[in-house]
Structures are given as structure tokens and as C-alpha cells.
Amino acid sequence: MSSVVTGPLAIVGAAGAAIVFVEIVHWLVKRVARRSPLAADLARTMHKPFLTTVTLVTVQQAVRIWAGDFPGRSGVVHALVLLCIAAAAWLVGATLLVLEDMALARWRTDVPDNLKSRRIKTQVVMLRRVTVAAIVVLTIGVMLMTFPDIRALGASVLASAGLISVVAALAAQSTLGNVFAGLQLAFSDAIRVDDVVVVEQEWGRIEEITLTYVVVQIWDDRRLILPTSYFTTKPFQNWTRTSxxxxxxxxVDVDWATPVEPVRAELQRVCEESDLWNGKVCVLQVTGATDGVIRLRALVSANDAAALWDLRCLVRERLVGWIWQHQRAAVPRMRAELAKAVLPTGVPAPQRGPDADSDAESDAARVFSGGVDGDARGVVFGGPVPVALERKD
Structure with missing residues (x-):
């Protein structure tokens, strides 16, 4: 009778003592957290897993020592052991997540020069996913090893591990390829979180990188989901690879009569007045002169792709407005020459020149024949010139 009363009282007392101990530790950590961000994160994140782990371990030891023999004792003890393993895994995972969050908080990405921060963020996020997966796998393995029957099968499992690994590799070849590609992306700096890329003719930023897929946020807030192996097997553009x-x-297309220097001065003024411009590149060049128009290309720079998009639109809008207001003659025109097919009665027909009936062509109209240089080019690109066709001096 004493054991029936003593056992439950001991278990309840042990659980109560564990809870009191954890709350005292939590209160002390919260006091320290007023001066330490790390202690604040620990107090907020690890309170529940630490309380659960300590309480379960204390109760499990109390059952072993004070409960004595009772029906189903081994099952209760085994269940408490499994719960202790799960709680310990939760505590370890929470601790690692706090450390990873501390690393992410130290390397901020919301600053102008964030290249190194984005690289570290990508690696930490990938390590977090690997860490969580490893903790889950190890926890399940340790829990299974507490069953005697499964421990007895360990030798046979190890003996057949080679065959199982081959079968698993063949069955999950695509998945494993994506997993290894994800690890390669995390540590090769091919892409990082917040990188601006062009993939599948879509412009966007890397929003998330996992072990098996990459999420690209398109400029219009769509999401493009691609397997990680895509970025290791196919070409893509990374606009922020080095900075x-x-x-x-x-x-802007304008007429040939457009004076370029005033437009160049207006471009410089627009860039200097805009906070989107980073003060580095502001150049106006004539890059084409075809189809009755000349093409003016304004090359500008910005600190990031989002600011660059707005700056390009601003420059285009301001230049078009300024040209319409100050150089309206520069608006592109279409020129055409009109001629009548039939001459009026009484108007003599135009006379042909003295050589109009001759089939001879000027040497200036030939590239690969006619003249010493033309014949030489003809030999190079078309073979020897026939003797019967050689020019007579």
C-alpha cells in the first residue's frame, strides 16, 4: 500500500520540481535577455522544449526508482523513453534554429551592399533544412533502436544495405539529383536568395531555395517554381552575381534632324534629379540609323534591379516629353517619293544615255570580279577565275 501511494506522489513531486526548476531558469534568462538579444531568443524559443524535456526525463527517472512493479510497467517506461528522445530532439533542433537565426540577424540583406549577406543567408537557410532533416532521421532511428526486435534485425539490415541503396538510388534518382544540386547551389554562389535573374524569359528575384526546388518571384508577383537541377544544367542570367x-x-527613335547634344544634356539632368540613379553611369549614344530614324540609347545605372526598372521608365518618359516640347521637329517622319506611272500627253519621254543599251557594268558595282582586287577576292571566295573570263588589258 505504501508503494502505491509513494510512487504517484514521487512522480508528481518530481514533475513539480522539474517545472519549478525550468521556470526559475527561464526567469533568470529573461533577466539577462534585457541586455542580450541572444538570451532573448533563447528565452522565447527554447522555453517549451526545455520544459518538456526536463519534465519527461524527471518523470521517467521517478517511475524507474519510485514506482515499483505494476502491470504494464515496461510499456510505460518504454513510452517515456520514446517521449524523452523526441523531446531531446526538439530541444536540440530549437537550439540550432536559434543559432541560425542569430547568424541571419547579423548578416542583414536590407542594406545597399548585401552581396555577402545574401550568400550567407542562402547557406544558412540550406543548412537549416539539412539540419532539421538530419535531426528527424536520427531521432526516428534512435527511437526504433529502442525496440529489441528491430535491434536484432540490425545485422541483416546492414548486410542488405548495399542492395537497398542501389534500389533506392535508382528509384529516387531525380530527387537525389535535385538534392545534390541544391547543396551545390548553396555553396557555389551561382544563385543566392534575393538575386535578380532571368529564367525562362521571365525577369524576377530568387525568393526561396530549398533542397529540391527554387522559387523565383516574377516582377508581376507570379511565382515560377523550378527544380534545383535546372540551375545546374541550363543557362540563365544572374544580374546580381557580383554586385x-x-x-x-x-x-528612343527620333528623326535624322535631331540635335543629339541637347538630348544628352537633358538625360544628365533627369538622372541627377532622380534618387533612383546611383551616380555612376548616365550615357546617351546613337546606336542605329536605319529606316528613316536614328536610335538614341540611354544607358543608366542603379543600386538594384527594382530601382533600375523605375529609372529606365522615368528616363524614357522624360526624354519623350522633352523632345515633344522642345524639339518637335525630331519626331520620326515617314518620307516617300511619289512618281506617275504614265507621262502626260505631249511630254517627251526621258532620253537614255549613250551607254544605256550596253551590257557593260562599271567595276565599282562589283566586289568579286572586275579589277585586280575584285578578281583576287573572287579567287579566294569562289575559286580560280576562268581564262576565258579574265580581264583583257
């Missing part, structure tokens, strides 16, 4: 600053163009 966040990028260059962009805004093109």
Missing part, C-alpha cells in the same frame, strides 16, 4: 548595382537602357 547589386546593374545597368539598363532606355531607347
Amino acid at each position: 547589386s548595382a546593374v545597368l539598363g537602357t532606355a531607347e
Whole structure:
């Protein structure tokens, strides 16, 4: 009778003592957290897993020592052991997550020069996923090893591990390929979180990198989901591979009569007045002169791709407005020459020149024949010139 009363009282007392101990530790950590961000994160994140772990371990030891023999004792003890393993895994995982969050907080990405921060953030996020997966696998393995029957099968499992690994590799070849590709992306700096990329003819930023897929946020808030192996097997554009600053163009077609220097001065004024420009590149060049128009290309720079997009639109808008207001003659025109097919009665027909009936062509109209240089080019690109066709001096 004494054991029936003593056992439950001991278990309840042990659980109560564990709870009191954890709350005292939590109160002390909260006091320290007023001066330490790390202690604040520990107090907020690890309170529940620490309380659960300490309480379960204390109760499990109390059952072993004070409960004595009772029906189903081994099952209760085994269940408490499994719960202790799960709680310990929760505590370890919470601790690692706090450390990873501390690393992420130290390397902020919301600053202008965030190249190194984005690389570290990508690696930490990938390590977090690997850590969680490893803790879950190890916890399940340790819990299974507490069953005697499964421990007896250990030798046979190890003996057949080679065959199982081959079968698993063949069955999950694509998944494993994506997993290894994800690890390669995390540590090769091919892409990082917040990188601006162009994939599948879509412009966007890397929003998330996992072990098996990458999420690209398109500029219009769509999401493009791609397997990680895509970025290791296919070409793509990374606009922020070495720095966040990028260059962009805004093109305007104008008439040939347009004076370029005033437009160039207006571009400089627009860039200097805009807070989107980073003060590095502001150039206006004539890059084409075809189809009755000349093409002006404004090359500007910004600190990031988002600012560059707005700056390009601003430059294009301001240049178009300024040209319409100050150089309206520069608006593109379409020129055409009108001629009548039939001459009026009484108007003599135009006379042909003295050589109009001759089939001879000027040497200036030939590239690969006619003249010493033309014949030489003809030999190079078309073979020897026939003797019967050689020019007579």
C-alpha cells in the first residue's frame, strides 16, 4: 500500500520540481535577455522544449526508482523513453534554429551592399533544412533502436544495405539529383536568395531555395517554381552575381534632324534629379540609323534591379516629353517619293544615255570580279577565275 501511494506522489513531486526548476531558469534568462538579444531568443524559443524535456526525463527517472512493479510497467517506461528522445530532439533542433537565426540577424540583406549577406543567408537557410532533416532521421532511428526486435534485425539490415541503396538510388534518382544540386547551389554562389535573374524569359528575384526546388518571384508577383537541377544544367542570367548595382537602357527613335547634344544634356539632368540613379553611369549614344530614324540609347545605372526598372521608365518618359516640347521637329517622319506611272500627253519621254543599251557594268558595282582586287577576292571566295573570263588589258 505504501508503494502505491509513494510512487504517484514521487512522480508528481518530481514533475513539480522539474517545472519549478525550468521556470526559475527561464526567469533568470529573461533577466539577462534585457541586455542580450541572444538570451532573448533563447528565452522565447527554447522555453517549451526545455520544459518538456526536463519534465519527461524527471518523470521517467521517478517511475524507474519510485514506482515499483505494476502491470504494464515496461510499456510505460518504454513510452517515456520514446517521449524523452523526441523531446531531446526538439530541444536540440530549437537550439540550432536559434543559432541560425542569430547568424541571419547579423548578416542583414536590407542594406545597399548585401552581396555577402545574401550568400550567407542562402547557406544558412540550406543548412537549416539539412539540419532539421538530419535531426528527424536520427531521432526516428534512435527511437526504433529502442525496440529489441528491430535491434536484432540490425545485422541483416546492414548486410542488405548495399542492395537497398542501389534500389533506392535508382528509384529516387531525380530527387537525389535535385538534392545534390541544391547543396551545390548553396555553396557555389551561382544563385543566392534575393538575386535578380532571368529564367525562362521571365525577369524576377530568387525568393526561396530549398533542397529540391527554387522559387523565383516574377516582377508581376507570379511565382515560377523550378527544380534545383535546372540551375545546374541550363543557362540563365544572374544580374546580381557580383554586385547589386546593374545597368539598363532606355531607347528612343527620333528623326535624322535631331540635335543629339541637347538630348544628352537633358538625360544628365533627369538622372541627377532622380534618387533612383546611383551616380555612376548616365550615357546617351546613337546606336542605329536605319529606316528613316536614328536610335538614341540611354544607358543608366542603379543600386538594384527594382530601382533600375523605375529609372529606365522615368528616363524614357522624360526624354519623350522633352523632345515633344522642345524639339518637335525630331519626331520620326515617314518620307516617300511619289512618281506617275504614265507621262502626260505631249511630254517627251526621258532620253537614255549613250551607254544605256550596253551590257557593260562599271567595276565599282562589283566586289568579286572586275579589277585586280575584285578578281583576287573572287579567287579566294569562289575559286580560280576562268581564262576565258579574265580581264583583257
